[in-house]
Amino acid sequence: MAPLNQHFRILNTDPESAARCGLLSTPHGQVLTPAFMPVGTQGTVKSLTPDTVKALGAEMILCNTYHLYLRPGHQLIASLGGLHSFMNWGGPILTDSGGFQVYSLGKLRKITPEGAIFQSHIDGSRHRLTPELAIEIQEALGSDIMMCLDECTPYPATFSEAEASLSLTLSWAERSRKARADSSPQALYGIVQGGMYPDLRKRAVEAIAAMNFDGCALGGVSVGEPKALMEQIVAETTPLLPADRPHYLMGVGTPEDIVKAVDCGIDLFDCVMPTRCARHGLLFTNTEKVVIKNARYRKDNGPLDSECDCYTCRNFSRAYLRHLYVAGEILAMTLNTLHNIRYYMRLMEQIRDAIGCGQYAAFKSRFLKDRQRVET
Amino acid sequence: MAPLNQHFRILNTDPESAARCGLLSTPHGQVLTPAFMPVGTQGTVKSLTPDTVKALGAEMILCNTYHLYLRPGHQLIASLGGLHSFMNWGGPILTDSGGFQVYSLGKLRKITPEGAIFQSHIDGSRHRLTPELAIEIQEALGSDIMMCLDECTPYPATFSEAEASLSLTLSWAERSRKARADSSPQALYGIVQGGMYPDLRKRAVEAIAAMNFDGCALGGVSVGEPKALMEQIVAETTPLLPADRPHYLMGVGTPEDIVKAVDCGIDLFDCVMPTRCARHGLLFTNTEKVVIKNARYRKDNGPLDSECDCYTCRNFSRAYLRHLYVAGEILAMTLNTLHNIRYYMRLMEQIRDAIGCGQYAAFKSRFLKDRQRVET
Ligand SMILES: [Zn+2]
Ligand SMILES: [Zn+2]
Numbered sequence: 001m002a003p004l005n006q007h008f009r010i011l012n013t014d015p016e017s018a019a020r021c022g023l024l025s026t027p028h029g030q031v032l033t034p035a036f037m038p039v040g041t042q043g044t045v046k047s048l049t050p051d052t053v054k055a056l057g058a059e060m061i062l063c064n065t066y067h068l069y070l071r072p073g074h075q076l077i078a079s080l081g082g083l084h085s086f087m088n089w090g091g092p093i094l095t096d097s098g099g100f101q102v103y104s105l106g107k108l109r110k111i112t113p114e115g116a117i118f119q120s121h122i123d124g125s126r127h128r129l130t131p132e133l134a135i136e137i138q139e140a141l142g143s144d145i146m147m148c149l150d151e152c153t154p155y156p157a158t159f160s161e162a163e164a165s166l167s168l169t170l171s172w173a174e175r176s177r178k179a180r181a182d183s184s185p186q187a188l189y190g191i192v193q194g195g196m197y198p199d200l201r202k203r204a205v206e207a208i209a210a211m212n213f214d215g216c217a218l219g220g221v222s223v224g225e226p227k228a229l230m231e232q233i234v235a236e237t238t239p240l241l242p243a244d245r246p247h248y249l250m251g252v253g254t255p256e257d258i259v260k261a262v263d264c265g266i267d268l269f270d271c272v273m274p275t276r277c278a279r280h281g282l283l284f285t286n287t288e289k290v291v292i293k294n295a296r297y298r299k300d301n302g303p304l305d306s307e308c309d310c311y312t313c314r315n316f317s318r319a320y321l322r323h324l325y326v327a328g329e330i331l332a333m334t335l336n337t338l339h340n341i342r343y344y345m346r347l348m349e350q351i352r353d354a355i356g357c358g359q360y361a362a363f364k365s366r367f368l369k370d371r372q373r374v375e376t
Numbered sequence: 377m378a379p380l381n382q383h384f385r386i387l388n389t390d391p392e393s394a395a396r397c398g399l400l401s402t403p404h405g406q407v408l409t410p411a412f413m414p415v416g417t418q419g420t421v422k423s424l425t426p427d428t429v430k431a432l433g434a435e436m437i438l439c440n441t442y443h444l445y446l447r448p449g450h451q452l453i454a455s456l457g458g459l460h461s462f463m464n465w466g467g468p469i470l471t472d473s474g475g476f477q478v479y480s481l482g483k484l485r486k487i488t489p490e491g492a493i494f495q496s497h498i499d500g501s502r503h504r505l506t507p508e509l510a511i512e513i514q515e516a517l518g519s520d521i522m523m524c525l526d527e528c529t530p531y532p533a534t535f536s537e538a539e540a541s542l543s544l545t546l547s548w549a550e551r552s553r554k555a556r557a558d559s560s561p562q563a564l565y566g567i568v569q570g571g572m573y574p575d576l577r578k579r580a581v582e583a584i585a586a587m588n589f590d591g592c593a594l595g596g597v598s599v600g601e602p603k604a605l606m607e608q609i610v611a612e613t614t615p616l617l618p619a620d621r622p623h624y625l626m627g628v629g630t631p632e633d634i635v636k637a638v639d640c641g642i643d644l645f646d647c648v649m650p651t652r653c654a655r656h657g658l659l660f661t662n663t664e665k666v667v668i669k670n671a672r673y674r675k676d677n678g679p680l681d682s683e684c685d686c687y688t689c690r691n692f693s694r695a696y697l698r699h700l701y702v703a704g705e706i707l708a709m710t711l712n713t714l715h716n717i718r719y720y721m722r723l724m725e726q727i728r729d730a731i732g733c734g735q736y737a738a739f740k741s742r743f744l745k746d747r748q749r750v751e752t
Contacts, residue, residue, distance in 0.1 A: 071702070320463065
């Protein structure tokens with residue numbers, strides 16, 4: 001499998017760190033990196049129209065293979081023209097493999113060498129997800145970037161558990177590579193597992209690099225380990241990845257996580273944090289931690305975030321946002337999500353600008369200092 | 377109380393019916409009538425941004441005094457600059473008096489000559505709503521059109537019950553008129569009650585007309601009576617209303633109800649039907665009754681309503697709308713509401729066009745025939 005022609009091109013590198021700006025090219029358009037993908041689990045970024053998602057600055061979104069396979073079904077989506085058409089999203093889509101969702105099912109799943117056997121969280125029906133099926137589903141959905149099925153190594157895991165799990169992931173990666181249609185315009189990324197063991201991570205990188213995927217992902221982080229351990233794994237593993245391929249840190253994370261990981265050379269992120277926090281009334285700003293239901297916002301006629309240019313911040317007061325949230329109005333979800341996604345998009349713009357002008361180290365230290373004030 | 381200068385001007389009258397087109401002028405702009413007001417109970421048309429509501433063609437919305445009085449409180453809203461600013465709706469707002477919501481509380485309320493004593497549906501706290509307080513609240517909110525507090529006569533009611541209830545409503549109307557600030561730019565409408573008794577309705581109209589309100593509303597319909605009875609009351613009472621004042625039929629109704637009531641000379645409508653039905657997946661079209669969760673739409677790649685120009689119909693298939701609804705996605709609420717409101721707005725545009733060219737009778741009979749095919 002040769003890498004897709006010019007799937008990824010590096011535009012700038014930061015002189016003082018491993019941070020870099022790049023350009024991903026996909027059948028549905030280009031994506032400037034570092035990029036954050038809002039999560040559209042069931043074929044919608046929760047509470048937002050696709051037009052709004054685009055207007056917020058998102059260039060690529062992530063959709064979940066597990067959810068769309070179960071409902072409404074990949075074959076149905078294929079018969080209606082594919083996922084882009086189904087959800088009316090014209091830009092690039094990355095689909096995960098379903099591996100992480102199956103992992104999250106806990107007792108409802110069983111892993112065998114052949115694949116993962118699991119019960120649907122919707123109706124309890126039994127399914128078997130193999131590497132081949134994960135590719136088949138993603139090809140039917142027609143995403144721009146597919147992910148290999150992997151086994152997410154739990155935390156904690158002994159060395160031999162992590163090693164066995166890694167072997168499985170690597171054999172599934174090889175099977176995924178073979179299952180993919182030769183003429184496919186869809187990129188396929190391999191996933192580096194290995195738990196919290198640097199030796200295993202190194203071994204994983206070498207094996208995945210040898211399989212020549214279009215991109216490399218770090219998986220199995222942010223699964224319950226201490227933050228410092230996650231940062232260490234990212235810092236040690238990312239430099240080992242093939243430099244000419246996009247580096248994707250799966251399921252991460254907070255604004256601080258992102259800023260630090262970019263420093264290590266990560267190009268792609270996804271996380272439910274901005275959307276899920278929004279629905280719980282937790283709103284991101286660089287000056288204050290806003291829990292919008294708090295009584296202190298009852299009479300607050302100021303904007304949610306005076307630095308933000310989003311529709312919510314330009315048009316509504318904190319007092320109104322609090323009222324909507326307390327009253328259980330659907331519009332609260334929409335306006336909050338809109339702001340949080342825009343916060344993440346602005347962060348990525350700032351990150352790319354800082355790399356572009358060779359000032360990433362300064363940006364990073366200022367940002368982390370500002371945010372520290374927010375959190376304390 | 378003199379009528380506000382040119383609050384209402386009649387533009388056209390239909391030659392074959394009592395239907396008319398008019399122009400309402402308010403401190404926040406003008407409204408072409410017949411008009412339908414989407415309901416924004418708690419200071420938001422559920423699931424839509426105010427920008428979207430405006431883009432759908434709505435010129436005026438209705439907000440509920442009862443809800444906003446209880447949460448977040450009219451004084452809070454006043455201190456933040458009034459309801460228009462609070463919810464970022466720049467157009468006209470009509471506020472009801474709270475009478476109907478209190479009536480709907482059933483056992484949680486008690487009516488005395490002084491006013492209504494009720495318990496909050498939110499926290500059980502006790503409140504007394506008088507005609508004077510209803511005006512005070514609406515003046516604090518700063519709506520463009522205020523309604524007098526009335527007692528909604530239940531159905532069924534004996535003649536003497538309805539008569540006693542009417543007396544109360546008329547005495548409250550007189551108190552409302554006196555309570556209103558002399559210099560107020562806000563219009564005030566009186567409400568005609570009288571139950572299902574033509575004699576009482578006639579007496580109510582005469583008394584309300586004598587009080588010289590800026591507009592006249594028909595209340596106490598659509599409270600459980602047979603449809604034919606409602607139509608009869610509207611048909612008999614509307615012609616008695618002062619012809620130079622706007623006629624508002626409160627809380628009505630279905631598309632058919634509206635088309636028939638316009639024929640009798642009604643100018644203003646409000647109803648939760650388009651928004652509430654949308655949230656239950658019941659979608660209006662002129663060709664088909666769409667219950668979007670139905671399995672028949674699973675593979676339906678066509679638009680919800682091929683006649684509709686709304687964002688939902690232009691961008692998504694019935695299959696996708698069904699998926700969103702079945703998956704419990706918030707976007708389902710937004711897209712469905714957007715369509716139903718647009719359906720009502722298009723209906724009002726068609727009604728005004730038909731009156732404007734003197735073809736209302738033909739429009740009405742064609743519309744009712746088409747819709748009959750839909751319902752059967
Ligand atoms: Zn914002
Ligand atoms: Zn539509």
